[in-house]
Each structure stands twice: as C-alpha cells, then as structure tokens.
Amino acid sequence: MIIRNLSFEVPPEGPVCDFCSNPEAKWSYPAHDVTSVVTLGDESTILSSEGAWAACDKCSECIERGDKEGLLNQSFNAVTNDEQTANSEMTLRLLRGIHESFWRSKCGGRRKISGEA
Numbered sequence: 279m280i281i282r283n284l285s286f287e288v289p290p291e292g293p294v295c296d297f298c299s300n301p302e303a304k305w306s307y308p309a310h311d312v313t314s315v316v317t318l319g320d321e322s323t324i325l326s327s328e329g330a331w332a333a334c335d336k337c338s339e340c341i342e343r344g345d346k347e348g349l350l351n352q353s354f355n356a357v358t359n360d361e362q363t364a365n366s367e368m369t370l371r372l373l374r375g376i377h378e379s380f381w382r383s384k385c386g387g388r389r390k391i392s393g394e395a
C-alpha cells in the first residue's frame with residue numbers, strides 16, 4: 279500500500295488555476311477545507327485542500343455551467359500535456375476525486391481575484 283499526500287498550496291508567485299494549472303487564475307471559489315482519499319489499486323492518495331480554490335476563465339466557465347465533465351477534460355488535457363502519464367485511466371480517476379472534493383466543499387459563488395488586470 280502506497281500512500282501519497284497531495285495538498286494544494288498557493289505558490290509564491292501567486293495563485294494558479296487549481297484545475298488546469300493555468301497561471302492566469304482569475305476567479306476564486308470559496309470552499310470548506312476538505313480532505314479525501316482516492317484509492318487506485320494498491321495506491322491511496324490523500325487529497326487535502328484548505329479554503330478557496332482558484333480557477334482560470336475557461337475552468338470557471340465550466341464550473342458556472344455545472345459542467346463537471348468539461349472541467350474534468352480541462353484538467354485532464356493540462357495534466358497529460360505536461361507530463362508523460364503512464365496510465366491515463368488512473369489520472370482520470372484521480373482528477374475525478376479531486377473534482378468531487380471541490381464540488382462537495384464549494385460554498386458560494388465565484389469572486390474575481392484582484393491583482394493587475
């Protein structure tokens with residue numbers, strides 16, 4: 279059994295999109311702190327997130343529409359472009375777990391992230 283810890287922290291250069299890692303995160307979604315465990319085969323990943331989630335324009339559009347599959351595609355494409363993923367099915371399930379945490383913990387409408395426009 280392998281346990282990995284995945285937590286979402288705001289990098290020092292400012293928030294990036296929590297869904298597709300786009301550096302132009304424009305929106306903030308208030309959310310409760312959340313911890314969940316995603317088990318894939320013999321590997322468990324603990325996902326923890328504190329407070330608000332950041333989203334870029336594209337991901338925010340999906341969220342506003344309640345388009346879970348669209349949001350999942352956004353994330354999946356970003357991740358699989360970035361690095362060679364051995365098992366995309368696993369990646370998809372992991373992302374699904376992350377997104378489920380988001381939909382569950384989300385507690386209010388989006389807010390514009392202030393900063394240089």
Ligand SMILES: [Zn+2]
Nearest residue numbers: 295298334337
């Ligand atoms: Zn995004």
